Amino acid sequence: VDGGLETIALQLPAIVTTDLRLNEPRYVTLPNIMKAKKKPLDTVKPADLGVDVTPRLKTLKVSEPPKRSAGIVVKSVEELVTKLRNEAKVI
Template sequence: QEQIRNAMALGADRGIHVECESFPESLQVAKLLAKLVELEQPGLVIIGKQAIDSDNNQTGQMLAALTGMPQGTFASEVVVEGEHALVTREVDGGLQTLKLTLPAVVSTDLRLNEPRYAKLPDIMKAKRKPLDVKTADELGVDLTPRVTTLKVTPPPTREAGIKVNSVEELLSKLRDEAKVI
């Protein structure tokens, strides 16, 4: 709820908090959001590109598929022009701009905006703004896990490096031992 109140302090009119007993997977989050999209009928859904916990980068794409909306991923700039959104994203060859028909789903890149901080008066006003609380059951979404983590293993440990006393010794080790030159 703290994050939602912060969003309201930055200008959102109201918030919706969906309570879950367990941490939902990407598909369940997309289904919850799809239900909210169905109820709220937004013109543009802006979503983060990935969560810091699972780091999957799936929810935005799944949401677009479930709702039948066009999507733009990794947006570094979004401009709404009438019934369309121009979404600019970075690709290997430079910048790509997509023209999406609204309503649409856009997942964001860090470059989309400059973070700002809420002012104290706005934080106080946000406490009076409506915050709806819903559950997954109320939205009719099954949160049964569909993915089972079999195991998690740390990456292999690296061997310790060595110090060399001269460039000649370094070249000798690279040539004779590592065989990279």
């Protein structure tokens, strides 16, 4: 979710939708936009398809991710290795 993490558990069958940022959007050309304006748009209600759209989700908790701390500028490779070894304990 925007600015955080959402974990859900659900029973199958299920429909999962995603945000536009999952993939790069396609850019439509102007001629295709003009063609789409001329096409009729059929409206179908969910009840006509036998679909129940009542909400079944309950939000338990929403929290923001922890704030990131500022980075540190090091002047040499030796200082970087020392900080990684002693402070971050990653090597």
